[in-house]
Amino acid sequence: MSPSMSPSVPQPEQLTVPVPGGDLAVLRWPAAAPAAPTVVAVHGITANALAWFEVARTLAGRATLLAPDLRGRGASRAVGGPYGLARHADDVAALITALDLGPTVVAGHSMGAWITALTAVRHPGLVSRVLLVDGAVSFPLPEGVGEDDALAAVLGPALARLSMTFPDRAAYRAFWRQHPAFAADWSDEIDAYTQRDLVGVEPELHSACVLEAVRTDGAQVLLDREAAAAVHLLPCPGELLWAERGLFDEPQALYDEQRIARAGLDPGRVVSASLVPDTNHYSILWGRTGAEAVVRRLLEAGSAAG
Template sequence: MSAPSGAPGGPAAPEQLGVPVPGGELSVLRWPATVPGAPTVVAVHGITANGLAWFEVARRLGGRATLLAPDLRGRGDSRDLGGPYGLARHADDVAALITGLGLGPTVVVGHSMGAWVTALAAVRHPDLVSRVVLVDGAVTFPLPEGVSEHDALAAVLGPALARLSMTFPDRQAYREFWQRHPAFSADWSDEIDAYTQRDLVGDEPELHSSCVLAAVETDGSQVLLDREAATAVHRLPCPGELIRAERGLLDEPQGLYDEKRLAAVGLDHTHPVPVSAVPDTNHYSILWGRAGAEAVVRALLGTASTGPADG
């Protein structure tokens, strides 16, 4: 095992391992626990992210749990792990990770698209998931009247697809691209820099994102349109909770979720899923900022279960 390129140095630098899944190996980052008998948590990233997105949660766990963060197939160091893609495939990969490492029933946390994957993993593999923590994701809303599926997909995937089609002459150009992002600019750090740089592959002057376009297109469409994924949060076979950001993907005042919208889809009525908001966070800072990461850590440490592969 070795620290991946682009990982932050010091005690928070993760190890890297490969876990067999259908079609090859899933790359997994591992921040080991330092406390005897500590729990293990599996953390699932968003649609164009990679496992290093969990750096701040790992830091604030401080060795009180082992954190395993896979690069989903078609992303990061799992980019060469081919299809079929889709949320159910990722959920089954999470199950293969839990089984392959001998973890037993495990707490799984997911951010953004990873929250849908997390809920699906619990539904499809109830014997392997003991609890879920959903971070600003997993709840699907009906399309507004007059909005077509094509328009909705374009609105959701447009910015991501634009980035995936771009090339960059050097690493500094990619850094400047992300520093202009309205949700990142105020909170830029060496760790965010390392996370974004880990996404960059290829050779100068044509560096590009590690994300496979077909994977993002397939997964993005299922977030909006796949019935199994949309209903998973309403069918959880285990305890779970949703932690939501107050603001949106581009730091706009309206977040993905609010009390009124969640009530409209009957989340609490169909399956009790406690919901809490983290003040002054957006869709990204809820994972990387202090307040958001601490909220996630509190949820994980309050409910995680121990397993034979901990530490």
């Protein structure tokens, strides 16, 4: 079934949670039953909370899904620095505490996976289980490759977008529809996700992402020792899902069997690490196959936590 034929995504409500520096915007897709589990879901480096739309659709009310816009992104753009993965992890902990969720399941995609692992390590009493989606496992930079070169290679297109302006929303839509990882799966929901990132006034609309936040966080994904160690220090069970293809739908993904094996994950902490076939770095979250794999693990985690 194509995205356009899928049942509609339930509309989330938006709430705010106080954190140092302002109020964090949080989208909430409620469960159909009061006793259903709750999942906190953390987006990637230049994304926003609507990245979890297909997971919300696939959950179909079987769990409450809470997804924050991280500080410096989306409707949390005005929540200023300091940035960094530990700061985001503490914000996630503040969300769990403010809403009195108790130990809960936390999921993270891409950079959000590093934040998720850090949240568990820094606040072990608040996290019952983690799901890491195409992220959280770090590797040393190749010899002779500096931080700036690595950032340019990984974030170059994203950093370029943050410096661009667009005359209207249609122009921003056209920009995103050319992305090789999005084009085949374009839908009204992906459109809403990308439009949530757009702020300003025509003819100078621009991304809501704060450039300083993206640069700071990106450098830590590549180089921060605490962030790299978190997946190896999880105080609760964790699972890793990885995509078959990369950020631009290229054959070489972020992870593969050999890279996962070299990472030396502790099977007592990361209880499973699984490939999700026929997905790229983005469709593992919002494609039908990827969302079903994510939701299956989330519901199993919620059941185990309960």
